Amino acid sequence: MKQIVINGGKTLSGDIAVSGAKNSAVALIPAALLSNEKVTITGIPSISDINALNEILEYLDAAVLIKDDVIKIDASNVISKEIPESISVKLRASYYFMSALLSRYKHVEMYFPGGCAIGARPIDQTLKGFRALGATVIEKDNHFKIFAKELKGTYIYLDMPSVGATINTLLVATRAQGETIIENAAREPEIVNVANFLNSMGAKITGAGTSKIKIIGVDYLKSGFAEVIPDRIEAGTYVIAGALIGDDLNIKNVIPEHIENLILKLKEMNVPIKVNSTNIIVSKTNNLQPTNIRTSGYPGFPTDLQQPLTVLLSMAHGVSTLEETIYENRFQNIPYLNSMGANIEQLSQHIIKIKGPCQYQGGTVLATDLRAGASMILAGLIAEKTTYIDKAEHVLRGYEKIEEKLKQAGADITIVDI
Ligand code: EPU
Numbered sequence: 197m198k199q200i201v202i203n204g205g206k207t208l209s210g211d212i213a214v215s216g217a218k219n220s221a222v223a224l225i226p227a228a229l230l231s232n233e234k235v236t237i238t239g240i241p242s243i244s245d246i247n248a249l250n251e252i253l254e255y256l257d258a259a260v261l262i263k264d265d266v267i268k269i270d271a272s273n274v275i276s277k278e279i280p281e282s283i284s285v286k287l288r289a290s291y292y293f294m295s296a297l298l299s300r301y302k303h304v305e306m307y308f309p310g311g312c313a314i315g316a317r318p319i320d321q322t323l324k325g326f327r328a329l330g331a332t333v334i335e336k337d338n339h340f341k342i343f344a345k346e347l348k349g350t351y352i353y354l355d356m357p358s359v360g361a362t363i364n365t366l367l368v369a370t371r372a373q374g375e376t377i378i379e380n381a382a383r384e385p386e387i388v389n390v391a392n393f394l395n396s397m398g399a400k401i402t403g404a405g406t407s408k409i410k411i412i413g414v415d416y417l418k419s420g421f422a423e424v425i426p427d428r429i430e431a432g433t434y435v436i437a438g439a440l441i442g443d444d445l446n447i448k449n450v451i452p453e454h455i456e457n458l459i460l461k462l463k464e465m466n467v468p469i470k471v472n473s474t475n476i477i478v479s480k481t482n483n484l485q486p487t488n489i490r491t492s493g494y495p496g497f498p499t500d501l502q503q504p505l506t507v508l509l510s511m512a513h514g515v516s517t518l519e520e521t522i523y524e525n526r527f528q529n530i531p532y533l534n535s536m537g538a539n540i541e542q543l544s545q546h547i548i549k550i551k552g553p554c555q556y557q558g559g560t561v562l563a564t565d566l567r568a569g570a571s572m573i574l575a576g577l578i579a580e581k582t583t584y585i586d587k588a589e590h591v592l593r594g595y596e597k598i599e600e601k602l603k604q605a606g607a608d609i610t611i612v613d614i
Contacts, residue, residue, distance in 0.1 A: 198588035200569075200599075202576035203608040204558060207480075208442045210605050214431045214449040215241040215596040216265065216424030220386040222289035223363050224393055224422050225249045228269040229258070229296040230370060231397045231417040238266045239424035241596040244589070248286040252279060252293055276301035281338065285310040287593070288360070291319060295364035298331060298342050299371045308338040312565035312590070315523035321358045325365030328352045329372050349374030349413055357382040357407065357493045363390055369411040370399045378409040384494040385425055385454050393422035428454035429500040430595055431476070433570050435459075436504045437602070438478030439467040440511065440578050445605060448475045457497045458505070461487060465512060486514035486552065491521050503529050503571040510538040511578070512552040519547045529568035532561040536575050536583070558583040563590040570595065577607055586614075 216239035226249065228235045240246060242265070250267075253260050256277065259270040276297045284290040288311025297304035311317060323333050323340075329352075331344040349372050354361055362382040367390075369376035381387070383405055391404030397420030400412040431450045438445035439462055452459060452471045459476070462469050466485045470477040486509065491499040499522040509516040510533065520526050527548060530540050536559055539551040558581035563569025569591035576583030585591075588611055591598060599611045 197586060197614055198592065199612050199614045200573060200576070200585040200588045200591065201610050201612060202573065202579070202583045202585070204556070204576055204579035204581065204583060206441070206577070206606050206608050208437055208445045208577070208602070208605040208607060211446045211448055212434045212601050212605050214426045214434070214447060217386060217389070217427035218243055218245055218594045219359070220389040221246060221424045222249060222287065223292050223386060223390045224424065225253065225267065225269070226289070226292035226296040227367060227390055227393055229271045229274055229293070230299055230367065230394065231420055232272050233419040234268055234270040235397065235420045236266065236268050237393070237422045237424065240265050240267050241424070241427065243592065243594055243596050245287045245289065245593045248283070249289065252283055252290060255279065255283065276303050278305040279307070281307035284308070287311055288317070291322065291360065292363060292367065294340065294342065295322070295326070295367035298326060298344070299347070299368045302345070302347060303343040305339070305341045307340070314526045314565055319360070321354050321356065321361035322364040325352055325361055326368060329365070329368050329376065331368075347372035349376040349411070351377045351379070353379040354381060356380070359384050359387065362387055362409070366391065366394070366401065366409065366411060369413060370394050370401065371415070371417070372413040374413055376411040376413070378411070379407065381407050381409045382493055383407060385428065385451070389422065389425050393420055396420040396422065425454070426451055429498065431455055432458045432498070432501045433504045433574070433595070435462070435469070435476055435478050436501070436508050437574055437577060438480075439469070439508055440480060440574060442479050444477050444479055446475055446477050450474060450476055452476060457495060458501055461489065461497065461505075465508070484508070484512040484553070486512040486516040488517045490519040493522070499523060499526060500567050502526065503567040504574055506533065506540070506548070506550060507571050507574040509550040510540065510552045510554050514552065516550045516552070517547060518550065521546065528564040529571045532572060533575055535559055535561065536579060538575070555580065557581060560584040560586065563587045566590050566594045573598070573609070577602070
């Protein structure tokens with residue numbers, strides 16, 4: 197097991213550069229399978245979720261070349277064979293292979309995907325999309341056999357704007373016959389990144405980034421190129437670190453528009469923040485104001501930043517509330533933050549009340565999932581004495597070189613094997 201050890205109280209300054217977005221990269225890589233030619237993706241973050249996807253590519257006999265943050269994938273020899281549960285369970289995004297293989301071969305067999313244990317995370321909307329496009333889905337226990345004689349364009353309304361279901365439907369519709377309209381599509385920037393990649397291969401997709409996406413199916417996808425967008429959740433995590441203990445901490449390689457929701461909230465909380473075109477400079481204030489947050493799909497406040505933001509709310513002078521509307525189990529960090537000195541009460545399954553300011557003390561805590569782990573790191577950075585965070589593997593799934601980046605900005609942080 198890996199453990200993160202932090203001696204808190206060190207001011208953060210200088211630069212932190214944001215990496216490519218995990219949630220884009222994990223969709224772009226499976227999307228490469230739609231092409232019969234070699235594709236190139238730059239800005240791939242070095243995180244363990246990407247390693248798990250590469251394992252699947254290798255298993256499917258794709259020719260893969262990785263150099264630094266560039267991946268070249270030649271899927272011309274890929275065959276659709278069953279992806280074992282031992283691999284698919286490693287991450288949520290494994291189910292993008294479900295749609296990619298269905299799209300290209302009209303047949304796929306694989307198991308329910310994995311991912312952070314933050315809720316039930318059903319895939320009914322993805323399956324609804326597949327069925328609407330003409331596929332038969334045979335579901336037994338955790339196993340899915342999905343096939344179609346023909347995939348045909350359709351008009352589909354998603355019951356909720358699911359990121360996964362939007363991307364999965366998009367991937368299948370791209371090679372289906374005729375026109376597909378996805379209504380109530382998710383609007384996350386990662387979806388635009390994927391659509392642009394597919395269009396570079398010859399797909400005909402319009403409307404990505406809005407709630408209505410139109411796809412005209414094509415038979416053949418050629419060579420294509422994508423640059424992974426900067427990770428808005430990683431950027432947001434470091435901006436929050438700067439608001440907690442920064443002295444002109446400069447977060448570079450940011451698309452500020454992608455975290456406008458966070459920036460506006462921080463301004464409301466009185467955080468000194470300067471937003472430029474591709475970087476954000478942020479410092480700590482001794483006059484942090486409380487606020488109320490409600491998570492929702494993009495462009496609303498992202499669920500993936502609520503756990504990191506909770507630490508900042510606990511330093512505000514007064515009472516804040518936070519409502520989580522996306523996942524039913526995303527407050528697993530709260531008992532650990534309280535054990536370090538926070539004063540947070542869970543009012544219902546979806547709402548917490550945070551009384552601040554508090555003084556965090558080091559101790560031994562757990563990264564129950566990726567973003568909970570990020571919140572533990574933030575608490576550790578401002579705590580007195582030493583914080584030990586167990587199960588750091590969760591954090592390494594989504595934050596590239598987090599130890600190196602924070603150290604360079606002045607933090608006393610190490611990751612050890614225990
Ligand atoms: N949902 C359903 N049925 C479905 C699909 C979704 O009920 O068929 C529900 C989910 O249970 C959830 C909500 O709809 O309550 C939203 O789920 P969505 O499908 O949008 O999430 P996802 O695609 O599984 C991605 C990110 C998550 C991020 C969410 C929301 C990836 C690999 N994961 O998940 O990222 O929280 O979108 O923005 O892209 C993370 O990075 O820490 C993370 C969990």
